[in-house]
Amino acid sequence: MVEMIRINGLSKSYGDVPVLKNCSLDVARGEVVVICGPSGSGKSTFVKCINGIEPAQAGRIAIDGEDLPSKPAAAARIRARIGMVFQHFELYPHLTVMENICLAQIHVLKRSREEAKAKAHGLLRRVGLTDKEAAYPSQLSGGQQQRIAIVRALAMDPVAMLFDEPTSALDPEMIGEVLAVMLELAREGMTMVVVTHEMGFAKAAADRVVFMDCGEIVEIAETARFFAEPASERARLFLSRILAH
Amino acid sequence: MSGFDVSVILDALPFLAKGLGLSLGLTAIAMVGGLALGLIIAIARLSRFRTLGTLAALYVNGFRAVPLILVIFWFYFLVPLLLGRPVGALYSVLIAFVMFEAAYYSEIIRAGMKSVRPGQWQAAQASGMTYLQAIRLVVLPQALRKMAPLMVTQGVVLFQDTSLVYVVSLHDFMTSASIVANTQNRIVELYVFAALVYFALCTAGSTLAQRLSSNRQRAH
Amino acid sequence: MNYAWNWGVLVQPPYLEWLGQGIAMTLAVSIAAGIIALSLGTLIGIFHSSTSGAMRLVTGSYINLFRNVPLLLQMFLWFFVVPELLPKAAGTWLKRELPNPEIITAIVALGLFTASRIAVQVAAGIAAVPGGQSMAARASGLSTVQAYRLVLLPQAFRIVVPPLTSEFLTIFKNSSIALTIGVYELTARTQQIQSFTYQGFEAFTAATVVYMVIALTVTTLMTVIERRVAIPGQSARV
Numbered sequence: 001m002v003e004m005i006r007i008n009g010l011s012k013s014y015g016d017v018p019v020l021k022n023c024s025l026d027v028a029r030g031e032v033v034v035i036c037g038p039s040g041s042g043k044s045t046f047v048k049c050i051n052g053i054e055p056a057q058a059g060r061i062a063i064d065g066e067d068l069p070s071k072p073a074a075a076a077r078i079r080a081r082i083g084m085v086f087q088h089f090e091l092y093p094h095l096t097v098m099e100n101i102c103l104a105q106i107h108v109l110k111r112s113r114e115e116a117k118a119k120a121h122g123l124l125r126r127v128g129l130t131d132k133e134a135a136y137p138s139q140l141s142g143g144q145q146q147r148i149a150i151v152r153a154l155a156m157d158p159v160a161m162l163f164d165e166p167t168s169a170l171d172p173e174m175i176g177e178v179l180a181v182m183l184e185l186a187r188e189g190m191t192m193v194v195v196t197h198e199m200g201f202a203k204a205a206a207d208r209v210v211f212m213d214c215g216e217i218v219e220i221a222e223t224a225r226f227f228a229e230p231a232s233e234r235a236r237l238f239l240s241r242i243l244a245h
Numbered sequence: 246m247s248g249f250d251v252s253v254i255l256d257a258l259p260f261l262a263k264g265l266g267l268s269l270g271l272t273a274i275a276m277v278g279g280l281a282l283g284l285i286i287a288i289a290r291l292s293r294f295r296t297l298g299t300l301a302a303l304y305v306n307g308f309r310a311v312p313l314i315l316v317i318f319w320f321y322f323l324v325p326l327l328l329g330r331p332v333g334a335l336y337s338v339l340i341a342f343v344m345f346e347a348a349y350y351s352e353i354i355r356a357g358m359k360s361v362r363p364g365q366w367q368a369a370q371a372s373g374m375t376y377l378q379a380i381r382l383v384v385l386p387q388a389l390r391k392m393a394p395l396m397v398t399q400g401v402v403l404f405q406d407t408s409l410v411y412v413v414s415l416h417d418f419m420t421s422a423s424i425v426a427n428t429q430n431r432i433v434e435l436y437v438f439a440a441l442v443y444f445a446l447c448t449a450g451s452t453l454a455q456r457l458s459s460n461r462q463r464a465h
Numbered sequence: 466m467n468y469a470w471n472w473g474v475l476v477q478p479p480y481l482e483w484l485g486q487g488i489a490m491t492l493a494v495s496i497a498a499g500i501i502a503l504s505l506g507t508l509i510g511i512f513h514s515s516t517s518g519a520m521r522l523v524t525g526s527y528i529n530l531f532r533n534v535p536l537l538l539q540m541f542l543w544f545f546v547v548p549e550l551l552p553k554a555a556g557t558w559l560k561r562e563l564p565n566p567e568i569i570t571a572i573v574a575l576g577l578f579t580a581s582r583i584a585v586q587v588a589a590g591i592a593a594v595p596g597g598q599s600m601a602a603r604a605s606g607l608s609t610v611q612a613y614r615l616v617l618l619p620q621a622f623r624i625v626v627p628p629l630t631s632e633f634l635t636i637f638k639n640s641s642i643a644l645t646i647g648v649y650e651l652t653a654r655t656q657q658i659q660s661f662t663y664q665g666f667e668a669f670t671a672a673t674v675v676y677m678v679i680a681l682t683v684t685t686l687m688t689v690i691e692r693r694v695a696i697p698g699q700s701a702r703v
């Protein structure tokens with residue numbers, strides 16, 4: 001079977017500080033992988049390398065059997081097929097919700113305006129935000145903004161979705177509404193790579209958990225095994241700290 | 246001297262108005278041309294291609310190091326030489342102003358683009374946009390809103406700077422006032438009147454810039 | 466391009482001497498005007514940041530007046546108009562007895578004009594100091610003057626150094642406008658060389674190089690100052 005995402009020997013450094021050291025990970029079609037690890041361990045960098053918006057210095061990445069070119073311009077076509085959700089939403093503040101969702105559909109996928117809008121309407125209905133299409137991002141709550149950001153990514157009909165701490169900038173009462181959308185996506189069989197500290201989400205949705213520390217992938221384990229008996233001492237320590245909260 | 250003579254100003258009004266027209270026209274052309282060229286230079290400076298960035302930086306820092314009067318002299322003397330025939334002061338001055346202003350506008354645009362959060366670039370790229378699409382659709386629209394007050398302020402400075410075409414005897418408002426002042430021997434009247442006109446127009450521009458920037462702050 | 470190159474003209478008498486005199490004049494006018502602008506501009510900037518409405522009105526009027534009239538016209542006003550408006554004796558003294566009236570006028574005009582721009586930067590610098598600092602200073606019993614001198618100004622100064630760099634550069638560039646009232650500074654001298662020798666390319670290149678050296682020197686000096694006064698742990702530039 002063809003893996004959806006293949007990452008082989010990924011390495012990256014800022015100047016002479018290594019941030020990723022020889023990281024490899026395969027994600028199967030329909031699989032949900034959660035990445036966790038201490039602050040500064042390289043999780044964000046790793047996820048941003050998967051679609052090439054951070055260039056890596058060594059290693060190979062293939063999406064759906066197709067190699068990600070190292071030239072940023074050539075990578076754009078493949079990037080359009082992977083959705084990405086950011087910690088700080090990154091909705092475009094100068095555009096309405098509808099315009100945010102349609103922008104890349106029209107300019108990258110070359111869809112007609114009507115097609116793009118129809119797509120947006122369907123997705124907005126799914127997340128229960130049809131009444132917000134004319135609003136600007138600054139008029140929405142954090143939870144609403146993040147759900148729109150997910151819709152914006154889904155509108156591109158992605159083959160996989162990347163999430164970088166999608167709930168860590170949210171007030172506690174809004175985390176649930178975003179996680180609910182993500183859970184539903186996972187159940188529908190979307191291939192997902194999710195950086196998060198929400199261990200509840202990991203237990204409920206993840207097939208496997210990846211533990212990173214100091215730029216290394218220390219451990220990759222089945223979700224149940226990871227929480228029951230992590231293989232590495234570092235993961236055990238991390239879990240005991242994070243679950244103590 | 247004998248009292249303030251308003252009639253000399255009234256008599257010269259058509260001539261002065263023509264001069265003011267030239268000043269405003271020069272400002273408009275230099276602003277539009279300077280913005281267009283400045284945008285290209287700003288994008289070149291932010292690009293991944295090192296040589297392009299260095300060339301753009303040299304252009305900007307070069308023009309910003311020398312006085313506008315010297316730039317006007319340069320082009321006044323260089324343009325006919327390059328074209329091999331006399332072209333008149335107006336064309337030389339237009340080219341000089343556009344190229345000079347481009348250096349300043351490019352810095353405003355560059356600062357505006359850099360003030361857009363890196364996450365916005367990343368979001369645009371992640372959705373498959375090319376570099377130029379990200380600039381056109383996501384970064385510039387945000388940057389332009391932030392830059393509007395500074396651009397108007399620079400426009401006011403530019404309008405004042407057009408008075409320097411005096412050194413190549415183009416009949417802008419300043420030079421026209423000076424011609425009337427000397428031919429009619431009414432120096433006080435003409436220069437005070439010119440100052441009032443400049444003050445009124447520049448104050449209007451400055452007020453607009455302030456209005457724009459407080460609108461922005463309220464929107465946030 | 467049809468042009469007979471002759472770089473040698475720059476080192477021929479009297480042209481080399483003209484260039485030297487031009488550079489000296491540009492430096493003298495700019496530095497003198499810079500001293501006026503910095504001291505007056507700082508004062509106006511401080512008063513402009515005060516809470517007194519009358520004070521703000523006076524300083525604000527100064528700033529608006531001097532910023533909204535072209536410097537060239539300001540030089541003409543000081544040089545041609547002011548002596549006419551003064552009482553006869555004073556006007557005559559200005560025109561007849563004051564040595565080098567054009568140079569003095571240029572310095573005063575450039576100084577007062579730049580003061581308005583520096584005042585804006587200083588006021589903005591003071592405004593950028595967090596509001597809590599002023600309260601903390603007063604809470605610890607400092608008088609208003611002490612609060613400014615010991616707490617607000619030292620912090621504002623550091624904020625203001627980068628924009629001041631560009632103002633200082635502008636003084637050197639703006640000093641060229643003095644040529645319109647007959648001051649033989651660098652740009653005037655190169656224009657003079659061009660009209661005597663028709664070797665404009667060489668003359669303008671020389672001036673351009675000198676202005677670039679001045680810009681580089683000022684920028685380097687200010688960067689050194691910026692580094693010196695930078696508070697450890699706070700980056701000087703945002």
Ligand SMILES: Nc1ncnc2c1ncn2[C@@H]1O[C@H](COP(=O)(O)OP(=O)(O)OP(=O)(O)O)[C@@H](O)[C@H]1O
Binds near residue numbers: 014038039042045046
């Ligand atoms: N642009 C950059 N320049 C230099 N170093 C960087 C840059 N971006 C990240 N780093 C460094 O790379 C390391 C990994 O950063 P990264 O953001 O990937 O970590 P993270 O695991 O996502 O952490 P967090 O949980 O805080 O988001 C950190 O030590 C960080 O300081």
Ligand SMILES: [Mg+2]
Binds near residue numbers: 044165
């Ligand atoms: Mg991170």
